[in-house]
Amino acid sequence: MKPFPLFFFTLAGIVLFLLTMPILNMLTASDPALLSATMQDKEVFHAISLTLRTAFRATAWGMFFGIPLAYLLARNTFPGKSIVQGLIDLPIMIPHTAMGVALLMVYGKKFILGSVFAKLGISFVGTELGISLAMAYVSLPFLVNSARDGFIAVNEGLEKTARTLGATPWQTFYKISLPLARRAIITGAIMMWARGISEFGAVVILAYHPMVAPILIWERFESYGLKYARPVASLLIIICLIVFALLRWLAQRKQEM
Amino acid sequence: MLVIKNIHVHLGDFQLQNISFSVQPGEYRIIIGPTGTGKTMLLETIAGLHRPRSGTIVLDDQDITRTPPEQRDIGIVYQEYALFPHLTVFENIAFGLVLQKINKKTRAEKVQEMATFLGIEHLLQRSQCHLSGGERQRVALARTLVMRPSVLLLDEPLSAVDSRTRDQLRAVLSRINQQLKLSIIHVTHDLSEAFVLGDTMTVMHRGKILQNGTPKTILKAPLTRLVAELLGMKNFFQATRIDEDFLQIHGLGKVPWASLEKPAWLDHNHQPQKAMKVSHCGMASSQVLRLSDKPAWLDYNHQPQKTMKVSHCGMARSQILQLSDKRVTGRPSHCLISFPDWAVEITPEQNAARYFWQDMTTVTALHSTDKQVLITLQTRENGTIHTSFSHREIQAFPIELRLGISVLTGILGKEVHILSKEQ
Numbered sequence: 001m002k003p004f005p006l007f008f009f010t011l012a013g014i015v016l017f018l019l020t021m022p023i024l025n026m027l028t029a030s031d032p033a034l035l036s037a038t039m040q041d042k043e044v045f046h047a048i049s050l051t052l053r054t055a056f057r058a059t060a061w062g063m064f065f066g067i068p069l070a071y072l073l074a075r076n077t078f079p080g081k082s083i084v085q086g087l088i089d090l091p092i093m094i095p096h097t098a099m100g101v102a103l104l105m106v107y108g109k110k111f112i113l114g115s116v117f118a119k120l121g122i123s124f125v126g127t128e129l130g131i132s133l134a135m136a137y138v139s140l141p142f143l144v145n146s147a148r149d150g151f152i153a154v155n156e157g158l159e160k161t162a163r164t165l166g167a168t169p170w171q172t173f174y175k176i177s178l179p180l181a182r183r184a185i186i187t188g189a190i191m192m193w194a195r196g197i198s199e200f201g202a203v204v205i206l207a208y209h210p211m212v213a214p215i216l217i218w219e220r221f222e223s224y225g226l227k228y229a230r231p232v233a234s235l236l237i238i239i240c241l242i243v244f245a246l247l248r249w250l251a252q253r254k255q256e257m
Numbered sequence: 258m259l260v261i262k263n264i265h266v267h268l269g270d271f272q273l274q275n276i277s278f279s280v281q282p283g284e285y286r287i288i289i290g291p292t293g294t295g296k297t298m299l300l301e302t303i304a305g306l307h308r309p310r311s312g313t314i315v316l317d318d319q320d321i322t323r324t325p326p327e328q329r330d331i332g333i334v335y336q337e338y339a340l341f342p343h344l345t346v347f348e349n350i351a352f353g354l355v356l357q358k359i360n361k362k363t364r365a366e367k368v369q370e371m372a373t374f375l376g377i378e379h380l381l382q383r384s385q386c387h388l389s390g391g392e393r394q395r396v397a398l399a400r401t402l403v404m405r406p407s408v409l410l411l412d413e414p415l416s417a418v419d420s421r422t423r424d425q426l427r428a429v430l431s432r433i434n435q436q437l438k439l440s441i442i443h444v445t446h447d448l449s450e451a452f453v454l455g456d457t458m459t460v461m462h463r464g465k466i467l468q469n470g471t472p473k474t475i476l477k478a479p480l481t482r483l484v485a486e487l488l489g490m491k492n493f494f495q496a497t498r499i500d501e502d503f504l505q506i507h508g509l510g511k512v513p514w515a516s517l518e519k520p521a522w523l524d525h526n527h528q529p530q531k532a533m534k535v536s537h538c539g540m541a542s543s544q545v546l547r548l549s550d551k552p553a554w555l556d557y558n559h560q561p562q563k564t565m566k567v568s569h570c571g572m573a574r575s576q577i578l579q580l581s582d583k584r585v586t587g588r589p590s591h592c593l594i595s596f597p598d599w600a601v602e603i604t605p606e607q608n609a610a611r612y613f614w615q616d617m618t619t620v621t622a623l624h625s626t627d628k629q630v631l632i633t634l635q636t637r638e639n640g641t642i643h644t645s646f647s648h649r650e651i652q653a654f655p656i657e658l659r660l661g662i663s664v665l666t667g668i669l670g671k672e673v674h675i676l677s678k679e680q
Contacts, residue, residue, distance in 0.1 A: 163325075164406075165353035166327045167327055
């Protein structure tokens with residue numbers, strides 16, 4: 001092999017090996033008996049299903065509020081646009097525990113929004129809603145950025161043409177912009193959901209209980225040690241891999257139809 | 258009829274200023290100008306996609322300046338045949354009909370009818386990834402035409418296709434114009450499109466209209482040097498009228514005044530006139546000025562006049578003033594002569610009858626491009642003439658063109674224009 005491809009293939013190979021090794025190791029090193037016992041453990045089952053559910057809810061919120069934002073960012077230039085863009089990316093940069101503390105200071109019962117919601121009978125501290133909220137905050141950038149790029153890639157001429165063919169702005173968005181950016185939005189939503197599932201820092205501060213899978217893993221590790229944390233982690237990884245592979249495949253297939 | 262009156266549009270740094278013209282039912286209007294002149298922006302303003310700061314757009318006696326695009330009854334087709342990529346050919350064409358909630362059967366009939374008219378019925382069930390450029394543009398046209406708009410706006414519809422397809426699409430466009438009796442505004446930077454398709458023409462430059470008229474009248478009498486340049490004129494000469502019969506052209510020499518074709522504005526004499534017709538282009542109806550309310554600039558002629566027809570030509574008042582100034586001047590003592598490079602012939606024989614001017618010139622520059630050879634010739638009076646020939650024409654020359662050789666050069670008389678406005 002020539003030096004150039006050799007160099008690139010070698011480095012790429014090292015990265016891939018390092019990426020897969022911990023996961024493969026964990027999956028193979030788990031004691032099968034312990035793994036099957038874990039699968040029947042009600043607490044583990046609840047934690048995983050809670051994680052998937054709350055992350056899904058966070059993603060739904062994100063799509064409802066984030067897609068219009070993404071569209072505005074794609075179609076408009078306005079003063080301070082880069083500041084807005086920076087604000088959206090902020091959760092990627094700051095430690096999520098800090099984000100959790102910040103959320104607690106706003107959504108806690110004694111604080112601004114928390115007290116308003118408390119009057120409506122909604123509490124975010126130590127509840128499922130709180131978990132979704134924390135997940136939504138830290139994972140929103142993945143959806144917004146992806147959807148924004150998707151909308152940018154939609155030729156504005158198509159939207160303009162649709163308008164002259166009798167489509168209102170709503171119809172144009174629904175029939176042209178949204179379907180054409182769908183792939184990017186779905187990718188963004190999957191990323192956001194995935195990021196939500198893996199969230200630990202912000203959730204642990206806003207809603208330690210009910211316990212999501214990442215917190216359960218941490219707790220088992222703290223209380224019982226590596227041996228008991230590992231099967232839970234393995235299980236979560238297996239489920240996530242299956243779900244995401246399935247989602248990607250579905251999105252791919254729909255696009256080609 | 259579409260009447261656009263004093264439109265001003267601002268978009269970022271760019272602006273359209275004082276745009277006025279009108280399009281009669283069935284009229285094919287070409288808007289021509291270099292890229293980046295605001296032609297697309299003008300079309301999108303007419304379609305309702307930009308809101309003008311001032312001015313009005315009136316379609317069939319209805320002010321539509323503030324009407325949203327979906328209610329305007331004006332269709333637009335872009336250069337890059339913007340088909341909806343997630344829909345089949347049929348779904349693309351039916352897009353507007355679906356929005357109108359027209360029932361399935363009527364919809365299918367209308368789509369079929371329009372597809373047959375444009376020769377694309379065999380494509381209806383296809384997704385459009387395998388369509389050629391010409392087919393895509395036909396689908397885009399069908400999608401707009403099936404809505405039966407009052408006005409069709411075309412944004413450089415022929416610039417993205419190969420030359421054979423372009424010829425076919427040109428035929429399609431004139432068929433649309435004639436058989437559907439549809440008003441068309443067609444934006445282009447291609448002169449040949451303007452002359453093949455256009456009933457009327459608007460020359461634009463940097464957001465302003467320079468001249469309105471028919472392609473023929475504008476080519477024969479460009480108002481300004483810029484218009485002449487935009488229409489492909491390459492040679493400009495200052496000229497002085499030395500007496501009744503001769504014109505001294507600086508750089509060429511003395512030519513008989515009679516050998517020049519005069520633009521319409523020069524064609525007057527000092528005899529009293531009953532009525533005077535000025536070409537009418539743009540406004541809804543030409544204005545009839547009575548002698549009693551004649552404007553100040555009309556005072557040049559002390560002979561009694563009955564009526565005088567003047568039109569605004571879609572221009573600001575000052576331009577009419579200047580146009581009429583020319584009438585006052587009548588026979589200019591100074592003027593600018595212009596002609597396009599194709600008016601120049603390099604010829605082996607003397608043929609004074611054919612040429613407005615003929616003399617020996619020296620080849621001072623030869624520049625070969627992939628399509629043609631650009632030639633610069635120097636006259637004996639130190640004037641410079643630009644011309645170009647295709648490689649095939651050069652091959653057929655009786656002599657080999659080299660730098661420094663002398664050639665007999667003629668300028669075709671009917672292609673030479675007096676440019677009025679240059680001082």
